Amino acid sequence: MEKKGQHKDETFLQHPVFLIIVLAFGFVMMDPFQIGPLGGIEFRPGKHDIAPYKEVMASWPRDNRSRLGNGKLEFVDEVFGPESLEFDSLGRGPYTGLADGRVVRWMGQDIGWETFAIVTSNWSEKLCSRGVDSTTAKQWKHEKWCGRPLGLRFNKESGDLYIADAYYGLLVVGPAGGLATPLATHVEGKQILFANDLDIHKNGSIFFTDTSKKYNRVKHVFILLEGEATGRILRYDPPTKTTHVVLDGLAFPNGVQLSLDQTFLLFTETSNCRLMKYWLEGPRTGSKELVAHLPGFPDNVRINDKGLFWVAIDCCRTPAQEVLAHNPWMRSIYFRLPIKMSILARIMGMRMYTVISLFNEKGEILEVLEDRKGVVMKLVSEVREIQGKLWIGTVAHNHIATLPYP
Numbered sequence: 001m002e003k004k005g006q007h008k009d010e011t012f013l014q015h016p017v018f019l020i021i022v023l024a025f026g027f028v029m030m031d032p033f034q035i036g037p038l039g040g041i042e043f044r045p046g047k048h049d050i051a052p053y054k055e056v057m058a059s060w061p062r063d064n065r066s067r068l069g070n071g072k073l074e075f076v077d078e079v080f081g082p083e084s085l086e087f088d089s090l091g092r093g094p095y096t097g098l099a100d101g102r103v104v105r106w107m108g109q110d111i112g113w114e115t116f117a118i119v120t121s122n123w124s125e126k127l128c129s130r131g132v133d134s135t136t137a138k139q140w141k142h143e144k145w146c147g148r149p150l151g152l153r154f155n156k157e158s159g160d161l162y163i164a165d166a167y168y169g170l171l172v173v174g175p176a177g178g179l180a181t182p183l184a185t186h187v188e189g190k191q192i193l194f195a196n197d198l199d200i201h202k203n204g205s206i207f208f209t210d211t212s213k214k215y216n217r218v219k220h221v222f223i224l225l226e227g228e229a230t231g232r233i234l235r236y237d238p239p240t241k242t243t244h245v246v247l248d249g250l251a252f253p254n255g256v257q258l259s260l261d262q263t264f265l266l267f268t269e270t271s272n273c274r275l276m277k278y279w280l281e282g283p284r285t286g287s288k289e290l291v292a293h294l295p296g297f298p299d300n301v302r303i304n305d306k307g308l309f310w311v312a313i314d315c316c317r318t319p320a321q322e323v324l325a326h327n328p329w330m331r332s333i334y335f336r337l338p339i340k341m342s343i344l345a346r347i348m349g350m351r352m353y354t355v356i357s358l359f360n361e362k363g364e365i366l367e368v369l370e371d372r373k374g375v376v377m378k379l380v381s382e383v384r385e386i387q388g389k390l391w392i393g394t395v396a397h398n399h400i401a402t403l404p405y406p
Contacts, residue, residue: 037341041222045328045335048227049251050272051293053322060295061368068354068371071392071403078113079104080134083381083395084197084300086152088175089159094384094391094400097149099134103163103173103180116177119147119165132398140218143167148217150395151197151208151255151300164195164208166217170236170243184208184236184243192234192243194220197255197300201280202262206236207246209253209267223252224271224297225335227325233267233278247278247288255300255382259361260307266291268298268311275301275311275359292363296355299395300382308366309359310383312392315370318349354380356392369403376401 081099088095095105095116103117128146130139139146144167151164159175162183169192171180183206185192194216198208212223213230223231231250236243247253252270259266263281268274275291275298296315303309324331334344354377358367369390371377379396385405392401 036338037221037225037335037344041219043222043226043332043335044228045225045331046227046229047328048272048325049229050322050325051274053317053319056273056293056295056317061365063355063368063370066370066372066375068356068369068377068392068401068403069373069375071371071376071390071401073376074400074402075106075113076399077132078398079400080130080132080398081395082393082400083150084152085382085384085391085393085400086154086161087384087386088154088161089156095152095154095161096393096400097152097163097165099139099143099148099395100130101128101143101146101148103149103152103161103177105177117149117161117163117173117180118178119149119163119168119171119180120145121179122146135396135398143218144216150195150217153198153200155200162198162200162206164198166194166196169195170198170206170208183238183241184234187232187234187243187245194231196253199256199258199265201258204238206238207256207258207265208234208236209256210234211252211254220252221341225331227251227271227328227331229271231269233265254298255302255312257301257303257309260303264361266301266309268301270297270299273297273317275309275363277361290363291361292359292365294357296352299380300393302382302384304358304385307361309361310385310390311357311359312380312383313355313357314352314379315355316353320348321350324348352378354378354392356380356383356390 082096087093
């Protein structure tokens with residue numbers, strides 16, 4: 001004999017309203033108009049190896065005066081996404097890589113900015129130059145063709161400038177500039193998908209980051225959303241012209257910086273919000289260790305004359321972001337919603353602003369400067385301390401910021 005309860009359940013499941021709800025939910029999750037951030041991407045989120053939000057924020061010193069907001073905007077709408085800043089052995093500069101694919105050099109007020117180098121012969125002004133629109137989505141479809149120079153480093157002895165380009169790998173250009181020469185485009189038979197930053201060892205080796213084996217720079221947000229950890233630190237050996245994997249399985253490895261004595265290498269893991277150390281010499285050679293947990297998402301790390309390290313951080317993490325970081329199934333649903341990423345981020349409470357922090361090699365925090373209102377910069381990529389001034393770069397804006405320091 002059929003039970004009444006079972007009959008009611010079946011009747012409910014067969015009700016047209018329930019069917020409509022199921023179909024509507026399925027339609028939303030499919031996001032056929034690709035309104036949401038995934039847009040047809042094969043999305044396989046994993047867990048982030050990230051420190052507890054409350055623990056990190058409770059121990060992090062704040063800059064209640066928001067001193068970075070007192071900085072000066074320089075070269076407004078003259079440079080487009082100046083990610084990394086470098087100065088040559090004669091003190092000229094800054095040199096910086098732009099979103100339009102060029103490396104440019106400041107030549108003073110009379111001359112202004114001049115094109116110093118390009119990373120590919122594909123580059124043309126007609127195809128690649130979009131002025132202030134270079135840092136918008138209008139440039140994205142051209143990046144792979146025009147190049148996107150990110151990390152820059154001079155060999156102070158030779159005068160050669162080494163470039164980490166997001167699409168063309170590791171390159172070098174001589175003191176006179178011009179078309180850069182590719183050094184490393186592949187490792188272990190596969191293309192370097194997202195070269196990001198670099199530093200030069202005293203023996204001539206070039207350490208550089210390959211941020212992901214799955215996503216390129218245009219799709220870098222998916223590295224963060226997915227929590228994928230296929231990034232690497234690579235080493236290029238000039239005498240043999242070979243490239244080797246130093247570290248693998250990293251979550252968005254970004255900036256790299258050798259210590260003054262070059263016994264270790266610092267690097268940032270953006271997805272995991274932390275500063276890490278890799279030992280090159282001594283009893284711990286070949287091992288990595290945590291230096292510091294960070295309140296936000298770090299980009300480049302740069303050393304000053306005293307051997308201390310400036311870290312550029314896009315701040316800050318939120319409790320909601322931590323919940324999603326530890327629950328991949330939630331991210332799988334949340335980021336499939338047909339809602340723009342900017343709105344999803346606001347729902348999570350994420351209002352990005354710039355924090356720059358100074359560390360010693362033990363990970364002790366010596367200085368924190370904030371720009372909570374985004375007066376000079378909302379997103380930051382690098383900090384250089386040069387002759388009593390901080391030079392601050394950004395991959396997202398069309399200017400550089402400076403601040404007297406100390």
